[in-house]
Amino acid sequence: MPRSLEDTIAAIATAPGPAGLAVVRVSGAQALGAADVVFRASGRAGRAEAVTLTAADSHTLHHGWAVDAHGARLDEVVAAIFRAPRSYTREDVVEFSCHGGGQSARRVLAALLAAGARLAGPGEFTLRAFVLGRLDLAQAEAVADLIHAETAAAADLALAQLAGELSRRIAALAERVTDALATVEAHVDFAEDVGGVEVPQSVREELREVSAALGALIASGAYARAVRGGVPAAIVGRPNAGKSSLFNALLGEARAIVAPVAGTTRDRVSEAIEIAGVRVMLSDTAGLREIGDAGHAVEGAAGAWAGDAIEAVGMQRAVAALQGAALVLWVVDASSPLAAEDRAVAARVAALPRARVVVALNKADLPARVAAEDVMALVPGARAQAVSALSGAGVEALRGAIAHALGGGDAGDAPALAGAVADPRHAEALARARDAVQRASAAAAQALPGEIVALELREALAAIGEVTGTHIGEDLLDRIFNRFCIGK
Ligand SMILES: Nc1nc2c(ncn2[C@@H]2O[C@H](COP(=O)(O)OP(=O)(O)O)[C@@H](O)[C@H]2O)c(=O)[nH]1
Numbered sequence: 001m002p003r004s005l006e007d008t009i010a011a012i013a014t015a016p017g018p019a020g021l022a023v024v025r026v027s028g029a030q031a032l033g034a035a036d037v038v039f040r041a042s043g044r045a046g047r048a049e050a051v052t053l054t055a056a057d058s059h060t061l062h063h064g065w066a067v068d069a070h071g072a073r074l075d076e077v078v079a080a081i082f083r084a085p086r087s088y089t090r091e092d093v094v095e096f097s098c099h100g101g102g103q104s105a106r107r108v109l110a111a112l113l114a115a116g117a118r119l120a121g122p123g124e125f126t127l128r129a130f131v132l133g134r135l136d137l138a139q140a141e142a143v144a145d146l147i148h149a150e151t152a153a154a155a156d157l158a159l160a161q162l163a164g165e166l167s168r169r170i171a172a173l174a175e176r177v178t179d180a181l182a183t184v185e186a187h188v189d190f191a192e193d194v195g196g197v198e199v200p201q202s203v204r205e206e207l208r209e210v211s212a213a214l215g216a217l218i219a220s221g222a223y224a225r226a227v228r229g230g231v232p233a234a235i236v237g238r239p240n241a242g243k244s245s246l247f248n249a250l251l252g253e254a255r256a257i258v259a260p261v262a263g264t265t266r267d268r269v270s271e272a273i274e275i276a277g278v279r280v281m282l283s284d285t286a287g288l289r290e291i292g293d294a295g296h297a298v299e300g301a302a303g304a305w306a307g308d309a310i311e312a313v314g315m316q317r318a319v320a321a322l323q324g325a326a327l328v329l330w331v332v333d334a335s336s337p338l339a340a341e342d343r344a345v346a347a348r349v350a351a352l353p354r355a356r357v358v359v360a361l362n363k364a365d366l367p368a369r370v371a372a373e374d375v376m377a378l379v380p381g382a383r384a385q386a387v388s389a390l391s392g393a394g395v396e397a398l399r400g401a402i403a404h405a406l407g408g409g410d411a412g413d414a415p416a417l418a419g420a421v422a423d424p425r426h427a428e429a430l431a432r433a434r435d436a437v438q439r440a441s442a443a444a445a446q447a448l449p450g451e452i453v454a455l456e457l458r459e460a461l462a463a464i465g466e467v468t469g470t471h472i473g474e475d476l477l478d479r480i481f482n483r484f485c486i487g488k
C-alpha cells in the first residue's frame with residue numbers, strides 16, 4: 001500500500017449503485033487546491049467574486065457545480081470543508097456530496113485525480129487518522145468492524161471500541177506494566193552498586209494482579225468475539241430426528257425439505273439467523289448413521305452413484321460441518337428410545353474440543369421415551385431443551401438455550417460488550433502480554449536477576465502495543481487496513 005503522507009488522496013466513500021447521494025472525499029495538503037480546481041460555486045445575487053474553497057472556513061458547506069478541465073459541468077454538488085486538524089484524517093479534507101448512482105461520483109473523482117490527487121488505497125483515510133494520532137489502532141480497526149457489522153449488537157460493540165472503551169482499559173494495564181518496569185529498572189541500577197537484591201515484594205504482587213487482569217479481560221471477550229465474528233453452527237443427529245424441521249422452525253421458513261423417510265437431506269443447507277445479537281450461520285446436515293460400504297461406491301464409476309453413495313457424501317459434509325462448528329445443535333428424537341446411532345453422534349459431538357453444545361429433545365408433542373439426564377450424560381456440559389419442531393412449542397426456549405451457550409445470557413443480563421476484547425487478533429496479542437507478565441512474575445518470585453524481569457515486561461508492553469498500535473510492523477498494518485473499503 002502506498003502511504004506517503006505527502007500525497008493528497010481521493011476516493012468515492014459510498015457504495016456504488018442507485019442511491020440518493022454519493023460522497024467523494026479528498027484529503028491531504030493539496031485537498032483544498034484540488035477541490036477548488038473541480039468546483040464552481042453557484043452564483044449569488046449581489047456578489048461579484050465566486051467562493052473559492054481554498055479560502056473557505058472550516059466546517060462550511062458550499063453549493064455549486066463540479067466541472068472538468070474545460071469547465072463542462074459534471075454534477076451539481078455540495079462541498080463540505082474540514083480544515084486540519086478538525087477532520088476525519090486530521091488533514092485538510094473536502095467532501096463532495098454528489099447525486100447517487102454510477103456516474104456522478106466517478107466523474108467528480110476523475111476530475112480530482114486530474115487535478116493532482118491520487119486514488120486512495122483501502123482504509124487509507126482511516127490509516128491517516130491513525131498515523132496522525134486521532135485514533136489508536138484498536139479504534140481504527142473498530143471503524144472496519146462497524147462497517148462490517150451485521151447485527152445491532154455488533155454495531156454497538158464496534159462503536160464502543162471506536163469511542164475508546166477498549167483502548168482505555170488496555171492503556172491502564174500498560175501503564176501498570178510500565179510503572180512496574182520502571183521500578184524494576186531502578187532496582188537493577190541500584191543493585192549494581194550494592195549487590196544483588198530481589199525485585200520488591202510490592203512489584204511481585206502488582207505483576208500477579210496485572211496478569212490476572214489481562215486474563216480476565218481476554219476471558220470476558222468470548223461473547224463479544226461471537227458478536228463480532230458470527231458463529232458457525234451445525235445441526236446434527238440421526239436420520240429422522242427432525243433436524244430439517246427444527247432448522248426451518250428456527251429460521252421461520254420452510255427452507256430445508258422435511259420428509260418421513262430417512263436420508264432426505266443430502267446436501268448441507270445453510271442460513272444465517274440472529275440469536276442474542278450473534279449472527280449464527282446455521283447448517284442443516286444429512287443424518288449421521290452407518291451405511292455400510294456405500295462411501296466407497298462414490299470413488300467408483302459414475303454409474304455407481306447409488307442413493308446410499310449420495311447419502312454418504314452428505315454425511316461427509318455433515319462431519320465437516322460438525323468439525324467446523326463453534327456451536328452444535330444435537331437433535332434427538334425424544335419420542336423413541338436412544339439408539340446406537342444417537343450414541344455414535346453423541347460421541348462425535350463430545351469429542352469436539354471447543355464447540356458449545358445444545359441438545360434439542362425433539363418431538364416433545366409425543367410421549368417422551370428419552371430422559372434428559374441420559375442424554376446429558378453423553379455430552380457433559382451441554383444444555384438440553386425439550387422442543388417440538390412440528391408445533392413450535394419450546395422453539396423460543398431453545399433459542400434461549402442457544403443464547404446461553406453463546407455466552408449471551410438472558411435478555412436482561414447479557415454481558416456488557418463495551419470494552420470487551422472482540423477481535424481475535426487483540427485476544428492473541430493480549431494473551432502473549434499476559435504470558436510475558438506471568439514469566440516476569442515467576443522470575444521475580446524465583447529471585448532471578450532484575451534484568452530478566454525487565455526483559456519480560458518489555459515484551460509484554462510490545463505485545464500490548466500491537467493492539468494500540470505503538471508497536472506494529474508495516475506488514476501487519478497492511479493486512480489490517482486491507483480489510484477496509486476504499487474511501488474509508
Ligand atoms: N411429531 C413430531 N414429528 C416431527 C417433529 N419434528 C419432525 N417430525 C417429523 O419427523 C420426520 C423427519 O423430519 P425431518 O425434519 O426431515 O428429520 P431429519 O431427517 O432429521 O432432517 C418428518 O416426518 C417430520 O414431520 C416433531 O417435533 N414432532
Ligand SMILES: [Mg+2]
Nearest residue numbers: 243244264265
Ligand atoms: Mg433432514
